[in-house]
Amino acid sequence: MPDGLSKRLAGMDWTRLQQELDERGYAVIPALLDNEQCEKLISAYEDEALYRKTIRMARYSFGEGEYKYFSSPLPDLLQTLREGLYPELAKAANRWKERLGRGMSYPEQLSRFLALCQEQGQLHPTPLILKYEAGGYNCLHQDLYGDVYFPFQTVIALNQTGSDYAGGEFMLVEQRPRAQSRGHVIRLEQGEALVFPTQYRPVQGSRGYYRTTLRHGVSTITEGTRYSLGVIFHDAK
Numbered sequence: 001m002p003d004g005l006s007k008r009l010a011g012m013d014w015t016r017l018q019q020e021l022d023e024r025g026y027a028v029i030p031a032l033l034d035n036e037q038c039e040k041l042i043s044a045y046e047d048e049a050l051y052r053k054t055i056r057m058a059r060y061s062f063g064e065g066e067y068k069y070f071s072s073p074l075p076d077l078l079q080t081l082r083e084g085l086y087p088e089l090a091k092a093a094n095r096w097k098e099r100l101g102r103g104m105s106y107p108e109q110l111s112r113f114l115a116l117c118q119e120q121g122q123l124h125p126t127p128l129i130l131k132y133e134a135g136g137y138n139c140l141h142q143d144l145y146g147d148v149y150f151p152f153q154t155v156i157a158l159n160q161t162g163s164d165y166a167g168g169e170f171m172l173v174e175q176r177p178r179a180q181s182r183g184h185v186i187r188l189e190q191g192e193a194l195v196f197p198t199q200y201r202p203v204q205g206s207r208g209y210y211r212t213t214l215r216h217g218v219s220t221i222t223e224g225t226r227y228s229l230g231v232i233f234h235d236a237k
């Protein structure tokens, strides 16, 4: 199964993705997973052996809904996603590091980046599956789990807006220096992935690049149940 995914990743239009990331900070990858892959992930939601931790969001005032972190070793599909997306995103991360004049250098391979996480005691995998029922939502936040962090993350819609649920748009809010915040609303189709900045992005200004701060969340699900898959690259303490 991940063979098809590896091919899909290898055949992607990475040039366009790089351009979109630079121009607006985020990029959509159409049909990254097929419906069967999405449905398999959803049907494994109750298979507790796959997960290391369940978070009920209301308990921490994170929102309303639930998510589960996959345990190590990650299922093949998640390992393939993380490994396959990382190298191109690391190129973008290093380019942004130059533009922002801050941050670490990102190794070319995921395994080397994860070794850096390990050195800082960040040992636990962070990919997660989220489930929101009607009334659910995810407050604006950033996913930082220690000193080492990767500046991009990915979320994949596992079911279909319109037929499986209504509402539940992905929100990205960009806080600009000494200016009002700008909001982006992204409606993802089943199997589509969104690559977005974990914390900052460089924006071209009249005197070079400046930095905006990003937070993401999910608007209220008004009907049905929404499932999503989060692929975060840095591991957690």
Ligand SMILES: O=C(O)CCC(=O)C(=O)O
Residues within 6 Å of the ligand: 130, 138, 143, 153, 154, 155, 170, 216, 217, 218, 228, 229, 230, 231
């Ligand atoms: O459910 C979503 O679309 C967003 C999940 C999220 O916060 C994440 O993947 O980091």
Ligand SMILES: [Fe+2]
Residues within 6 Å of the ligand: 141, 142, 143, 216, 230
């Ligand atoms: Fe998140």
